[in-house]
Amino acid sequence: MRRLDGALVAAVVVGALLLAAPFYYAPYRVEQIASALVLAIIVLGLGILTGFSGQISLGHSAFVGIGAYIAAILVEDHGWPYVATIPVAGAVCLGAGIVVGLPALRLRGLHLALVTLAFAAVFPAMLRRFNGLTHGNRGIRLDDAVAPGWTGLADDQWVYMVVLVTAAALFLFARNVIRSRVGRSMIAVRDDEIAAQAAGINVARVRTLAFGLSALFAGVAGALETLLVGAVAPSSFGVLPSIGYVVGLVIGGVGSLVGALIGGFAIHFLPRWAADINVQLSGVVYGGLLIALTYIAPDGIVGLGRRARRLLSSPTNQGDNKS
Amino acid sequence: MKTRNRAIILSLAALAAACGGQRGDDESSPASTSVDDTTTSVDDTTTTVGAATTTEGTAAVASTPGTEVTTTEAEATTTEAEATTTEAEATTTTEAAPASLIDLADCPADYNPIEGVTEDEIRFASSVPQSGPAGTFNFIASGIRSYFNYYNATKGGYEGRNLVLDIKDDVYEPNRTLENVEEFLGSDQRPFAFLGMIGTPNNLFVWDKINEACIPHLYVLTGAAEWGADIPTHPWSVGVLPVYQLEVGVFLDYLVEQNPGVKTLALLYQNDDYGESYRMGLEKAAAEHGLEIVATETHERGETIIDIQINNLAESGADVFIGGITGDTCTNAIRGIGESAWDPILYISQTCTSKNFLDAAGPDGATGADKHAADVYSVTYIQDPSNPAFASSPGMSEYLANVEVYKDPNMPMLPNVGITAVGWQIGELVAATLESAGELSRPAIMDAARSLDFDGSMLLDGVSFQTGGTADPYALEQFSVVQYDGTNYKYSEIRDYEGRTLDFVDVDDLALE
Numbered sequence: 015m016r017r018l019d020g021a022l023v024a025a026v027v028v029g030a031l032l033l034a035a036p037f038y039y040a041p042y043r044v045e046q047i048a049s050a051l052v053l054a055i056i057v058l059g060l061g062i063l064t065g066f067s068g069q070i071s072l073g074h075s076a077f078v079g080i081g082a083y084i085a086a087i088l089v090e091d092h093g094w095p096y097v098a099t100i101p102v103a104g105a106v107c108l109g110a111g112i113v114v115g116l117p118a119l120r121l122r123g124l125h126l127a128l129v130t131l132a133f134a135a136v137f138p139a140m141l142r143r144f145n146g147l148t149h150g151n152r153g154i155r156l157d158d159a160v161a162p163g164w165t166g167l168a169d170d171q172w173v174y175m176v177v178l179v180t181a182a183a184l185f186l187f188a189r190n191v192i193r194s195r196v197g198r199s200m201i202a203v204r205d206d207e208i209a210a211q212a213a214g215i216n217v218a219r220v221r222t223l224a225f226g227l228s229a230l231f232a233g234v235a236g237a238l239e240t241l242l243v244g245a246v247a248p249s250s251f252g253v254l255p256s257i258g259y260v261v262g263l264v265i266g267g268v269g270s271l272v273g274a275l276i277g278g279f280a281i282h283f284l285p286r287w288a289a290d291i292n293v294q295l296s297g298v299v300y301g302g303l304l305i306a307l308t309y310i311a312p313d314g315i316v317g318l319g320r321r322a323r324r325l326l327s328s329p330t331n332q333g334d335n336k337s
Numbered sequence: 338m339k340t341r342n343r344a345i346i347l348s349l350a351a352l353a354a355a356c357g358g359q360r361g362d363d364e365s366s367p368a369s370t371s372v373d374d375t376t377t378s379v380d381d382t383t384t385t386v387g388a389a390t391t392t393e394g395t396a397a398v399a400s401t402p403g404t405e406v407t408t409t410e411a412e413a414t415t416t417e418a419e420a421t422t423t424e425a426e427a428t429t430t431t432e433a434a435p436a437s438l439i440d441l442a443d444c445p446a447d448y449n450p451i452e453g454v455t456e457d458e459i460r461f462a463s464s465v466p467q468s469g470p471a472g473t474f475n476f477i478a479s480g481i482r483s484y485f486n487y488y489n490a491t492k493g494g495y496e497g498r499n500l501v502l503d504i505k506d507d508v509y510e511p512n513r514t515l516e517n518v519e520e521f522l523g524s525d526q527r528p529f530a531f532l533g534m535i536g537t538p539n540n541l542f543v544w545d546k547i548n549e550a551c552i553p554h555l556y557v558l559t560g561a562a563e564w565g566a567d568i569p570t571h572p573w574s575v576g577v578l579p580v581y582q583l584e585v586g587v588f589l590d591y592l593v594e595q596n597p598g599v600k601t602l603a604l605l606y607q608n609d610d611y612g613e614s615y616r617m618g619l620e621k622a623a624a625e626h627g628l629e630i631v632a633t634e635t636h637e638r639g640e641t642i643i644d645i646q647i648n649n650l651a652e653s654g655a656d657v658f659i660g661g662i663t664g665d666t667c668t669n670a671i672r673g674i675g676e677s678a679w680d681p682i683l684y685i686s687q688t689c690t691s692k693n694f695l696d697a698a699g700p701d702g703a704t705g706a707d708k709h710a711a712d713v714y715s716v717t718y719i720q721d722p723s724n725p726a727f728a729s730s731p732g733m734s735e736y737l738a739n740v741e742v743y744k745d746p747n748m749p750m751l752p753n754v755g756i757t758a759v760g761w762q763i764g765e766l767v768a769a770t771l772e773s774a775g776e777l778s779r780p781a782i783m784d785a786a787r788s789l790d791f792d793g794s795m796l797l798d799g800v801s802f803q804t805g806g807t808a809d810p811y812a813l814e815q816f817s818v819v820q821y822d823g824t825n826y827k828y829s830e831i832r833d834y835e836g837r838t839l840d841f842v843d844v845d846d847l848a849l850e
Contacts, residue, residue, distance in 0.1 A: 040523045041519070041523055042516070042519040042520045042522065042523035042524075043523070045516070045519060046516065046520075049516070139608060139637055142608055142609070149848070150610075150613065151537070151538065151609050151610035151613055152537060152538055152541055152610055152848035153511070153538050153541070153542075153848075155541060155542065155545070155848075239512070243512050243515055243542070244515075245511065245512075245515070245541075245542045247511045247538035247541075247542070248609075249509065249510060249511060249536075249538055249609070250510055250511055250512050254469070254508075289467075289468075289505075289506050292747065293467050293468070293504070293506055293747065293748075294467070294747060294748065294749065296467075296468055296506065297468050
């Protein structure tokens with residue numbers, strides 16, 4: 015009971031801070047926080063895939079790209095309002111995720127990682143190839159989103175609020191999925207596939223569904239990124255961002271909602287802080303930070319928090335520490 | 338436990354790498370000597386914008402955001418054609434001084450034309466890839482900074498003000514470029530102008546924002562034709578590099594002159610905005626010359642093993658190979674063709690002309706004395722720092738003597754790399770633009786950038802930066818065709834395409850809105 019209250023208080027505090035942020039910070043800073051939230055959504059989706067169904071993907075930048083391009087094409091070429099593109103991007107990516115997830119039925123671990131990595135690697139080339147639809151290398155540039163009059167918000171605040179509300183809805187959705195029968199099936203498949211099958215779980219369906227859900231999160235994040243940036247180009251969706259998402263997942267803590275939020279902020283802000291320390295050595299500083307983090311917090315920052323709490327609450331119980 | 342040990346070893350390795358990286362930089366750091374003598378008559382900074390005069394003569398006013406400027410009758414500004422040039426190297430000519438293309442009526446209400454200028458600084462900002470796969474472009478920014486330090490230390494800056502370049506890393510990702518520009522725009526130290534940003538999509542992502550803010554978007558470092566084809570809607574953006582389509586046009590003009598019998602072309606290009614410009618240029622120019630493109634292959638950026646593509650092109654047996662390629666791919670293409678049974682004439686991008694790339698193709702390659710001698714052609718406009726033949730030219734010796742002395746100790750510096758020299762040249766061009774502007778203000782600097790006539794010290798003899806309003810928006814349009822025979826370079830006489838870039842560009846191909 016006490017623990018639940020603590021979690022609730024923490025959620026309310028974080029929510030209040032995030033709500034207040036756009037009224038306190040300068041527009042460019044507000045956009046950075048929104049970018050971090052978008053990354054958190056992607057990490058959250060990846061967390062469902064990796065943390066709960068035990069599959070790995072290095073190809074999520076392609077799903078983000080699909081979502082981003084759907085939003086951009088609908089807004090630019092078909093005159094849709096930005097916000098209406100978000101569910102479409104999510105739905106299409108759900109489908110794309112299920113299709114890409116099919117090979118995942120037969121592939122495990124490293125092999126699956128390679129296939130998804132290849133998906134991410136060819137994605138920008140595909141965008142360039144279909145330039146009638148995607149406008150090729152130069153990408154698509156859109157007019158900035160404008161806040162509706164009734165909100166009384168500045169444009170950047172409006173964009174931020176759309177991102178924040180969508181992120182909150184997706185976090186709630188993820189929490190419910192995880193606690194549902196589907197979520198428990200995923201965990202069962204992750205922990206012991208044969209036992210899960212014996213218990214009557216349709217393993218193939220659960221694994222594909224996890225892929226689809228995870229892609230849905232990435233697609234929605236892509237549409238939000240388009241809203242935020244107001245432009246898309248193939249060079250934004252290469253392999254590197256994909257690896258960044260996995261880094262976020264590990265830093266935050268695999269299999270934790272709070273961890274996804276922390277991971278999103280970490281992969282947005284840590285490289286920038288590293289560059290502030292020394293541009294030339296930014297890669298080294300960032301890499302060093304990551305190594306230090308994996309060393310200090312092997313279960314992610316969330317895991318570190320858990321360990322600290324355990325140590326504080328029951329000093330005699332240090333045996334747990336070995337895990 | 339094992340993972341722990343591994344982590345410790347990795348951290349140590351990272352530390353070692355970090356220290357190793359720093360060591361070389363510690364020698365001689367001639368701190369960007371700031372000029373103490375800042376007493377230069379402050380009245381010089383009085384800005385005249387149309388009828389409105391910012392009368393407070395103190396330079397401190399320059400950084401006050403609220404400076405009131407009436408922006409209605411703005412056209413009448415600045416750039417007297419006969420702007421007296423103080424430095425010998427900056428010569429401003431007068432042919433039909435173009436009316437200003439800048440209209441301050443569209444600018445923000447609190448617009449300050451001398452924002453970013455203080456009593457002792459003129460602040461420029463840039464976003465370039467400093468890390469990641471495209472991190473080598475950092476040499477350009479390093480070259481610009483080195484020239485600024487040199488200019489500040491030896492020439493006292495511009496009217497006692499040091500030129501300062503703030504740089505942010507964008508890893509070559511357009512989203513990051515946009516984020517960086519927004520951060521500059523939202524910061525306390527907004528720049529006087531943006532300068533030397535790299536990448537076509539990267540600049541396209543930000544040019545609307547920068548133009549809305551009425552801040553000069555100077556010397557965009559991509560050879561796309563966008564920077565100049567759209568002055569009415571983007572009056573604050575100006576490019577500097579030769580347009581790739583023009584380069585291909587020069588290739589074909591020279592080709593049909595030298596080898597009237599050729600009929601068929603084979604094209605290899607990098608599958609991105611850079612290579613695409615070559616394809617667009619080649620399609621247009623080939624049609625005009627009645628030449629046929631019989632084979633086309635692409636490769637992804639970073640994909641340097643191109644044997645399959647070369648084989649496919651070789652099967653076409655085309656008379657001429659055109660390479661819209663860059664970096665290691667240049668070397669591999671020359672070598673691959675040399676090893677095949679195919680015997681075309683080679684024309685490759687001017688980014689390949691660095692001696693570093695061509696020498697690496699080796700004597701057994703296409704450039705070998707046995708087989709394809711004298712068959713590799715390209716164009717260039719700038720002296721190659723890796724070619725000793727230029728070492729004695731005044732511009733190059735000034736560069737070689739100073740570029741390392743005045744480098745930013747926190748940035749990488751390799752004088753022999755061609756793009757470092759390009760950066761140095763851009764730095765010199767910025768100083769010359771300021772000097773020819775007549776007054777220090779954003780509109781004035783744009784007008785100066787639109788009416789350049791400057792013999793850059795690193796350019797080839799007979800090449801100069803020249804622009805003239807909307808009629809001639811492109812700065813570099815004179816080239817020498819270089820022929821490489823495996824050991825020697827033959828530079829043709831300068832071929833002058835001044836004012837003709839748009840003849841080689843299909844404006845429908847461009848990303849204009």
